[in-house]
Amino acid sequence: MLFQPVNKNYHEFCIIRDKDLCINCKVCVRQCSYEAHYWDESRQKVMHDNTKCIGCHRCEALCPTAALNIVNKPSDFRTNSLWRPVFLQNIYKQADTGGVLLAGMGSPVDIPVYWDSMLLDASQVTNPSIDPLREPMELKTFLGAKPKRVKIVTGKDGKPELKTKLSPQIELDVPIMFAAMSFGAINFNLHRAMARAATETGTVYNTGEGGLHKSLYKYGKNTIVQVASGRFGVHLDYLKAGVGIEIKVGQGAKPGIGGHLPGEKINDQVSETRMIPIGSDAISPAPHHDIYSIEDLLQLIFALKEASEYKAPISVKIAAVHNVAAIASGIARAGADIVTIDGMRGGTGAAPAMIRDNVGIPIELALAQVDQRLRDEGIRNKVSIVAAGGIRCSADVVKAIALGADAVYIGTATLIAVGCTLCGRCYTGKCPWGIATNDPKLSKRQNPDIAAKKLANLIRAWGHEIEEMLGGMGLNSIESLRGNRDKLRGVGISDIELDILGIKHAGR
């Protein structure tokens, strides 16, 4: 074996090629955007370099003879519960580069997943469960401020006459929305797919901070447009294009820092949509430079309301941090109609690994506290709560709603639905699945028709499952689940955790 420096040797994956099956077709060579497979002229066969593999499983999936297997490298570091392998690898890397460690996707670190510590209820005997196949089951959700009370007078005709005007709402057929992922971070094929899937399933997608491609304005009824600190692609028509406007203050994967879309990802279309030159880096500052306190946020909220003629509810998205409940209360009082809370397991195209893995708190705790605080202050009706960051399945959605969310955003799950394998290298622009890349060769791997279908399928499947769980609990409408923590029980968590979540332990 050739001598290799230590950081070369301790790569993460091994490519196992079954020599009997491999027919040297070079599919893997073409598929691997990391160039781990190559054609060896002298040997006249396909060879590979394990050190380059990032474990995306693209080659394995596309190999026509199933000759490939990607496995974790079996060679282990010496067992050490303090110096776990990731720390060694990181130090080797940084000693070489002198740079900040970058990471993509949500944090893989082992912090408690409270979804898994909460169990749902079901009806037995004294209240019948309801069969969604036979009875209506309602998931319709309205996002936006609600009045505290409704005024109705009896009209001359003896009929009730409504005197309270509902402020603008975002109407959802299912309480699941596609999370903000900017055009640029993911490519146009996927933006189009999200727009179409949202339209088909009666929900909305969020543009993310990269503006809205001109061909997607027609999906406005199913679009929330985002305004982030970089203000990319923000102009009057954009603000009026959707049914909601979201001010992005923070992101769960990287609370407290901004964003950086490398110049390589800025092609002509991205450039046009974002309104920045081709090839220039798109840098979102950490704070909004016009928001240095809550009163500034208030002004921005009302500036956007003015611009959109009070036709769209304004959402403010924040990362789940320690004082999230107080912050959310401030946001509600500043005039926002929706607060979106993004937990620390939320995904990202690129974030410094230290921040992604160490800053913020899990969404479950944040959500429980925000909902309770807003109720305690009597202002829960002023805002809808949207929870995001690490929602993996419909049961997570049900639990989030029972904790108090009005709806959820799914980002990572959206990408997984179109093939993402969580390799965590979205920041390289080489996404082998054609997702987090604008390279035309790679993004072609996403067919927008197929992607739209898969996304719509996912929403429908989760919707059915939610109906099933709801009916099982003896409920036939989602608003009776929302904040109904009596439908949740904790398992294996401490008193203090139960108290923060506001739920009883299983068995009680």
Added chain:
Amino acid sequence: MKAPDRYYDFQKDISGCGIFGVIHKGRGMISGEIPIQGMTCMHDRGNGLGGGFAAYGIYPEHADQYAFHMMCDDDNAIEGSEKMLRTYFDMHHFEPIPTRKILAIPKPPKFNRYFVTVPEKPVNEFAELPEEDYIVAVVMKINATIPGAFVVSSGKNMGAFKGVGFPEEIADLFCLDEYEAYIWTGHNRFPTNTPGWWGGAHPFTLLNWSIVHNGEISSYGINRRYLCEHDYLCTMMTDTEVVAYELDMLIRKHGLSWEMAAKCFAPPFWDEIEKMDEKDKELYTTLRATYGPGMLNGPFAILVADNNRLMGLNDRIKLRPLIVAEKDEMVFMSSEESAIRDVCPELDRVWMPKAGEPVIVDLED
């Protein structure tokens, strides 16, 4: 208000029940025998852990005074509650509630009734409150601070009689066959998880409202949190409390009609709303969007009464029985037709109200 610590840690009442109600639209007096017989017919719908009745028009000579029905475990509770009533009210009359000694209930609590009014210029912490809120505040204070004392009802010209036992036994205990009222409601309870507690039996009352309820409100967990936001604290471990407080909030505080309140409890489905004309669509969309957390989800049939009307309401998919019948000026509402036929074999009209459609019967004044 801010939810008290560990507000999520509560035990919920789970039960099935039988309910019966009758109203005479012309204020004709109906003997207690009728609801007693109706409830007796539905004996099997309870298990002896709770029965009760509410009667309207029983105190004509004190019609302008609040009739406090007090239940006390011992003399200290009597003394304490009496003292508190005298502190907060002008007292016009009081007496023990007549009871019989019966075999089935060897050791009942002690019952007294007090007829009171709010002093013209009260000097106390509730002085600023409007009259009805003042009454509610005192009721809550007695229940919360005087051990062993419980306000069974506190409305005008009405009263609730309830306890642990079958309804016919409770009726016997309170000599209800000797009362006459123009509205009666009755309740037979089949709790499956809560021990019998006299205060926990139905009817549940608040001011002039009385409610009997058959069902389990699956949305209880959010209903009680929603009510807490509106300063109602649920402490009684019963679904019915939720119904009472929501009625109070929707009708008395927010000024909705009974029909509209019923539509908050059991709103039309979205696909029904979709088919309405623009005006109604907006009305019901606003109503649902605003009062969604107060919607009563799960199986229920409830009877709500006050001094002027009786309302019956089912959940949106009618998971509990409720039947209505008319005979001359009387309207009956019951879990079972048998109970109505038993007290009044010949009826003018009998029908099953549709799911979620309230049946409201007003007095013809």
